[in-house]
Amino acid sequence: MDKNNSFKEKMLKLIYPNRCPFCDKVIPNQEYACNKCKALLPQYSVTVYANGGYPCAAPLRYTGCFADAVKRFKFNHHTGYSPNLAVLTVGAVLERFSAEEIAALDCVACVPMHPVDQRKRRYNQAELLAKDCAALMELPYEALLEKHKRNQVQHTLARSERPQNVRGVYRCVNKEAVRGKRVLLIDDIITTGATLGECARMLKKAGCKSVSCAVVCTVGEAL
Numbered sequence: 001m002d003k004n005n006s007f008k009e010k011m012l013k014l015i016y017p018n019r020c021p022f023c024d025k026v027i028p029n030q031e032y033a034c035n036k037c038k039a040l041l042p043q044y045s046v047t048v049y050a051n052g053g054y055p056c057a058a059p060l061r062y063t064g065c066f067a068d069a070v071k072r073f074k075f076n077h078h079t080g081y082s083p084n085l086a087v088l089t090v091g092a093v094l095e096r097f098s099a100e101e102i103a104a105l106d107c108v109a110c111v112p113m114h115p116v117d118q119r120k121r122r123y124n125q126a127e128l129l130a131k132d133c134a135a136l137m138e139l140p141y142e143a144l145l146e147k148h149k150r151n152q153v154q155h156t157l158a159r160s161e162r163p164q165n166v167r168g169v170y171r172c173v174n175k176e177a178v179r180g181k182r183v184l185l186i187d188d189i190i191t192t193g194a195t196l197g198e199c200a201r202m203l204k205k206a207g208c209k210s211v212s213c214a215v216v217c218t219v220g221e222a223l
């Protein structure tokens, strides 16, 4: 079985070679970016806050080639970027949260998409990223939330309208898996923090002990 998996993996890597998320050039399998783009990476990651005060680690700002990487990952089926972006996301978690906080984490979850939207896109980039972060951190990935109502796309709304637009659209689907747990919640970007904040609120409502967040890019200002 393992042998088959590794054969399959090798074949997939021949068909879909590893690419630098920031310039899309082919890079060796063990690398997460090309040397040219690595030199552009910020020296430090930042902590921003989701609504409700949940801390969110972010390695990158949503600008230039970093924003382009997230756009290709999200809208252009560049799903192969996920493990590479996860390296940076986990790096930010390790930098921004204490060793005690990280050691106490129980699982990794993601901001879900509405099933209709996910069928259209064919994947949820936040889910791919969360699974790759979980694998790197040797934590279980858990599908804890679902989006049961379709709302307007957040970035089409004014900042002040966003908390109301996400309120009540997510719910916890596995209360047993949530109760008493410390969850690392993953999304691709944080803008106003309304979406991550609402997801965190639903996890807390379902009885989880703590929620910390991590994303690839922050659009807002770091605190």
Ligand SMILES: [Zn+2]
Pocket (backbone or CB within 6 Å): 020, 021, 022, 023, 024, 025, 033, 034, 035, 036, 037, 038
């Ligand atoms: Zn590059």
